[in-house]
Each structure stands twice: as structure tokens, then as C-alpha cells.
Amino acid sequence: MDFIERRSGISLWRQIADQIRIAISNGEFDDSHRLPGEVALAKRFSVNRHTVRSAIASLAQEGVLRVEQGRGTFIERHARLQYPIGRRTRFSEGLAGQTRKQAGLLKDHAVEKAPAKVSRALGLKPGSPVVRLETVNAADGVPVSRATAWFPAERFADFAERYKKLGSVTAIFKSYGISDYLRVSTRISAHHADPATLSDLQLSPGAIVLETEAINAQVDGTPIEYSTSFFAADRIELDIDHGDSIR
Amino acid sequence: MDFIERRSGISLWRQIADQIRIAISNGEFDDSHRLPGEVALAKRFSVNRHTVRSAIASLAQEGVLRVEQGRGTFIERHARLQYPIGRRTRFSEGLAGQTRKQAGLLKDHAVEKAPAKVSRALGLKPGSPVVRLETVNAADGVPVSRATAWFPAERFADFAERYKKLGSVTAIFKSYGISDYLRVSTRISAHHADPATLSDLQLSPGAIVLETEAINAQVDGTPIEYSTSFFAADRIELDIDHGDSIR
DNA sequence: CTCACATGTCTATTTATCTAGACAATTGTA
């Protein structure tokens, strides 16, 4: 018997939906790919059958479950995509082999004075000009992440124009004569998505995002990119590569 | 003006609390350490003043805000702790310098047959005996993470007994003659906490956890530990170290 | 075909959340 809490600000159907999602990703119903009946679930969570139906309806809407009258409720989508993060993280290669199609959409760009965080990360004087790029990335038509990236404007003035042509950060760096670069640091946190991210990633309120804050640098250590990304936590997980060299 | 969504399964006061929390961690009110008045916030979120009051009450309960009648509402706790993850990740050293006191509590332990996931990660035959350790870790009295760790029972039969005496995984490995070990891989995901984690970490329903799945190995590559940890996402963030060697 | 069991739909009622407004209590300042 699982327990849910009342008056917590999260509706019962939502708590139940969350727990069913967790149970699925724990492989709880794997043998049959079939959920217990509505009556059984209602008993398990100690709620009315209609409340369970609301939870199931929302998971079906998300594409996690598929409901068939007379037959039952079945698990439709199971695993998250894996997004690798290591010293040579490149978005374009990240999801290779896991999806058929991926697309990066440039939502906005501008040249502006660097916010404090950005100038610090890039080792610039406060207020130096930087190029800001806002992108949304999708895999098989489903948006999985939203990113804001900053580059020193002095060196990369027409970054946005080249992005429209080349469509990949790695390719652009190459066009600037930078054949290799490394991930210096990554900071990861998780929280509820803000309204802008909700809409970009087509999520519903209360959805969870993984936020990464990353710095990329040339092999000589000069920082060339600072970025923050938001990943839809129910669609993707991060896979950290600690390298295989023994130093 | 921020927007919140109705009929989403998340009560309005809860959505507002989440957004205030995000705004705080974005440094939005940093100059003054003071939140806008209840009337201003109600206008900003397009809700009734009482709804904002509910949100503030819950954040005050959590210790994020402090309310003073006649004066205003102030930011009490600001930053998350940072938990570093790298090739030499050790829990006991992780929060050094950020907290006054930390404690690891052994909740449960047993010797049992390895689940499929575990035997695969440790490179054992399916069903081999393993030692399982359940711990809850707190910083300054606030629980921040819950971990389940598995070790090959053949080599580390009395791991749990030694834990009670030594209190640190690193020290135990040393007592077995293993002076150094490395993090091989880390997988990170985020989701709502399950009921057991809610209670261990003293969280309320709908709380978010960062889950890490990690493998540690000796320097020769032999896996010696597989563990899954749950971090309270509003209390901690993960800081990935990609190493400083150029390989 | 018949039955058991599954999901779908409807009505009614109770409980929780949100809104609305009035006024009290506290604080800092002119």
C-alpha cells in the first residue's frame, strides 16, 4: 500500500501519476506491460477510482500510458534518453544512435553586455560584449532541452549568423580555426520548470527540469563558451563520463 | 508578470512558492534580501493576496523565508550546497568547508543475492551474494541524501560491521587494503521523490530528488561498489569535475 | 452466448482551494 499526502499543494491525482511514473521507470510492471486495474490501483493508493482515472488520463496524455476500453491500461513509453556529459561533450553527437532525427532551433540571439555570472565564467571584464544564443533542441520531434549559450563577442562576432548556416557549435568553432575544445566544469541542479521553459519544452506545470551550467574551453584553457541548459527530466537523463585515463 | 496554470494538479500557492524559490536562487532579490510585499506579489502572479500568503507560509516553514509583521518578508536561506562528483568522489570530503557538521546514519544493511542491475554493474554472476548498505546523510542536522550501496560479499563480508566502527566507505576500503579507488561512471536523473525517500529526507510530497547511479572501481578497473543516491534537489546541487589532465 | 472484468459516463455530495473584502496589529518615518 502506497501513501499519498493531502493538503500538500499537489492534487491526489498528480501524486498518483508521479508514483506510477516512478514505478514504471523502476520496472515494476515490466513483465506484462500492463497496469493493474483502476479498482486495484484505487485500493493501493486508498483513493476513489475516479481519482486514479484522472492520474491515468494525464499519463496517457503525456504518452506514458495507453488505455483500451475493456482490455486495460498499458505502458507505452518506458525509458529516458541518455545524454552523455564528459570532457568532449557535443550536443550534436550526444543522442546519436538513440533517435532517428534531431533538430536544434535558434529561438533568439543578440550581442549584449555580459551579466556578472557570464563574464566571470568566461574570464572577461564585467560588461564585455558577448553573443547570446537561445536554442531549443528536439529528438524525434519531441523537445528535450532548452539552452542559453554565451560566447565572447570580440572573437565570435557573427556566431549567430554562422549558426544559421552550420547548425552546430562544433562546426562553428572549427570555422573559427578551433579544431578541439574541452568541457571544463558542469554544475547540475533540479527544480520545477519556470514558465518560459514550460512553454519551450511543451511541458505541463510542475514538470521537473535538470539544469546544467557548463564552461567549455580551448585545449590551452581559454574559456570560449558558457551555457545553461534545461533538460526535461522525464525525457532524458545525464550520463557522466569520468574519463578512462588513470592519472 | 509571471504566469501560473490552473487545473494542473499543482495548487496555485505551490506553483508560486516554486517560482519564488527559483527567483531567489537566480539572485533576483539579492540587493535587499527582501521580498516584494504581498500585494505586489499577488499582482505579479495575478492571484489573491491570500494565495500568495499560503506560498510564503510554506517557504517560511521550510526555512527559505522569514516573515516579520509590519516590516516585510526576508530571504533567510539562499544557496544550495554543492556536492562535487569526479573521478575521486568521496562523500565524506564532498561537503567539506560548506557545513559545520555532517553525519552518516546507517539505516539498514543485509547480505543478499544481487539484483540483476547490481550484478551487471559489479561484474558478478547473477545472484552472487552482495552486501547492501542503506544510509541517510545529513549536513548541519538537515538530511540531504539517501543512498543504497552494494559491495561484493565475497570480498567485503563484514562491510556493515566496519561501517559502524569506521563510519566512512573510504576508511573501510583502506582497512581492506584498498588505498585508492576511482569513480567509473555516474548517471543522473531527476524526478519526484518516492514515499520512502520523502520520509527519510523529511520532504513534502511533490519534492524533487536528483538520483545518481554510480560505479566505483579499483585503479586496475575491478568494480568494488555500486550505489544509487537520492539528493534533495532544493538543498544540494551536483558539481561535475571533468579532470584537469589533457589526454 | 454468457459471464467476469475491464474502462467510460453520468449525477450528486462533500471537502479543499481560491477569491473578495474589511479591519486589526506592527513597524519605520516624517
Place this chain on the structure above:
DNA sequence: TACAATTGTCTAGATAAATAGACATGTGAG
């Protein structure tokens, strides 16, 4: 002291979520 701005506490009503029960509809097995 008087005042403006803040949070605290009531009451009442509207809206949304959850419960309860009855019955319809679809599926598969015997």
C-alpha cells in the same frame, strides 16, 4: 503623534478536486 506601508486575522462566497454510487460499453475466455 500621525501616517503610510507592511503582515495578521476574520467572515463569506465561488470554484475546483475528491468521493460515492449506478449503469453503460467493450473484450476475452469458457
